[in-house]
Amino acid sequence: MKVLVIGPGGREHALVRVLLTDPFVREVHAAPGNAGMAAIVPTHDVDANDPLVVTALARRLGSDLVVIGPEAPLAAGVADALRDAGIPVFGPSRAAAQLEASKAFAKQVMASAGVPTAMAMVATTISQAEEALRTFGAPYVVKDDGLAAGKGVVVTEDRVEALAHAEACFAVGGSVVIEEYLDGPEVSLFVLSDGQHVLPLAPAQDFKRISDGDTGPNTGGMGAYSPLDWAPAGLVDEVIDRVAQPVIDEMAHRGTPFIGVLYCGLALTSRGTRVIEFNARFGDPETQAVLARLRTPLGGVLLAAAQGGLEKIQSLTWSRRSAVAVVLASENYPEAPVTGGRIRGLKKAGRLEDVQVLHAGTAVADGKVVSAGGRVLAVVGLGDDLESARRKAYEGMSLIELEGGQFRTDIALRALRGEVRAAGAPPASAAAFPQGAEA
Numbered sequence: 441m442k443v444l445v446i447g448p449g450g451r452e453h454a455l456v457r458v459l460l461t462d463p464f465v466r467e468v469h470a471a472p473g474n475a476g477m478a479a480i481v482p483t484h485d486v487d488a489n490d491p492l493v494v495t496a497l498a499r500r501l502g503s504d505l506v507v508i509g510p511e512a513p514l515a516a517g518v519a520d521a522l523r524d525a526g527i528p529v530f531g532p533s534r535a536a537a538q539l540e541a542s543k544a545f546a547k548q549v550m551a552s553a554g555v556p557t558a559m560a561m562v563a564t565t566i567s568q569a570e571e572a573l574r575t576f577g578a579p580y581v582v583k584d585d586g587l588a589a590g591k592g593v594v595v596t597e598d599r600v601e602a603l604a605h606a607e608a609c610f611a612v613g614g615s616v617v618i619e620e621y622l623d624g625p626e627v628s629l630f631v632l633s634d635g636q637h638v639l640p641l642a643p644a645q646d647f648k649r650i651s652d653g654d655t656g657p658n659t660g661g662m663g664a665y666s667p668l669d670w671a672p673a674g675l676v677d678e679v680i681d682r683v684a685q686p687v688i689d690e691m692a693h694r695g696t697p698f699i700g701v702l703y704c705g706l707a708l709t710s711r712g713t714r715v716i717e718f719n720a721r722f723g724d725p726e727t728q729a730v731l732a733r734l735r736t737p738l739g740g741v742l743l744a745a746a747q748g749g750l751e752k753i754q755s756l757t758w759s760r761r762s763a764v765a766v767v768l769a770s771e772n773y774p775e776a777p778v779t780g781g782r783i784r785g786l787k788k789a790g791r792l793e794d795v796q797v798l799h800a801g802t803a804v805a806d807g808k809v810v811s812a813g814g815r816v817l818a819v820v821g822l823g824d825d826l827e828s829a830r831r832k833a834y835e836g837m838s839l840i841e842l843e844g845g846q847f848r849t850d851i852a853l854r855a856l857r858g859e860v861r862a863a864g865a866p867p868a869s870a871a872a873f874p875q876g877a878e879a
């Protein structure tokens with residue numbers, strides 16, 4: 441099988457890396473890719489958000505499967521164009537990707553499908569916003585109703601700040617979703633679908649805020665780990681039954697089947713599991729941690745999702761080892777990232793056993809690898825337990841140098857200390873992972 445991976449980030453580097461280990465995958469290409477992908481597969485410097493360009497590239501390469509990583513090409517209709525051209529594609533249509541692109545749409549689908557989520561109100565004026573803030577009380581949650589890569593959300597105790605965010609969204613002609621605050625730890629669960637059937641990956645936890653102790657502004661994600669030993673038994677089954685399958689059924693019922701990966705962003709609250717958000721793609725950097733543990737060859741699984749027939753795959757097989765991904769971000773990320781800085785130590789870190797260096801915003805300039813985006817790379821550490829995986833990730837990170845670069849020092853730390861707990865949940869158990877697992 442020849443596979444073309446669309447996207448420039450760490451998630452795509454992880455996908456490429458794992459696809460290369462699949463014995464049925466003969467060739468992997470990436471577009472546009474980054475410096476890390478360019479070192480292992482041919483990359484194509486094209487506008488990956490242009491449906492015609494991507495379709496032409498896939499045709500020229502004779503791709504048997506196109507895997508779309510980021511949300512932007514999905515929202516631009518790249519999957520639709522490929523499907524129209526008869527090329528198998530893993531990634532939802534523009535219509536189905538509305539689950540991510542519009543938070544208001546996602547709320548409607550959840551309401552129709554009976555999926556538990558935060559109560560919410562849509563506001564297009566300041567007086568509506570004020571009323572919604574009054575209704576739900578503090579802490580306030582105000583979300584830009586559009587694609588914002590996780591950065592359009594303000595969670596704050598400060599009513600003035602909440603209103604200012606709403607005002608900023610209205611100023612550019614947008615609307616906001618204001619909702620009830622969800623307490624409890626967050627979980628990212630990726631569920632593959634062929635439009636009808638579902639197949640879960642292993643759950644992970646993401647770290648959204650820029651700084652240690654979950655402080656500072658929201659980002660695209662500063663780190664992740666998997667598995668979640670603290671997660672309640674049966675979590676994955678519960679999310680499949682109460683969230684993923686109902687949403688997939690509802691999308692099919694609406695005539696816009698969802699083919700690809702439904703990212704279920706969940707809060708395990710004191711009143712039960714609630715959906716915080718959906719994304720129409722793999723999460724970044726959760727994918728880097730999750731795929732490091734995957735044993736089942738990925739190419740055939742994604743092809744089964746793209747072509748139908750996912751029910752033939754009963755479950756995925758996972759390593760029992762832990763994976764921790766720590767993101768290195770540019771100076772001034774997420775506000776105004778400084779790019780173009782030389783990155784040193786990549787080879788040294790990559791040579792360590794049980795360490796992977798997965799590039800995100802990197803490029804090659806004058807033969808040297810330089811930063812080219814907000815999130816620059818992730819170091820993934822693998823270990824027999826969370827502690828050793830964490831140690832490996834930070835050992836790798838300590839070898840990498842980027843002027844002004846920032847990374848969190850507390851990825852997976854609270855879990856390691858036993859401080860993460862789902863309110864009212866039964867104790868941790870391996871039964872939280874009903875998929876086949878092996879040592």
Ligand code: AMP
Nearest residue numbers: 558581590593619620621622648716717
């Ligand atoms: P979203 O873009 O909807 O995923 O939101 C980004 C982040 O904001 C989430 O991962 C949460 O950390 C936080 N967040 C969003 N909605 C809520 C909510 N209703 N209650 C608490 N935190 C939230």
Ligand code: GLY
Nearest residue numbers: 660661723724725
């Ligand atoms: N890590 C969060 C996301 O991919 O949206």
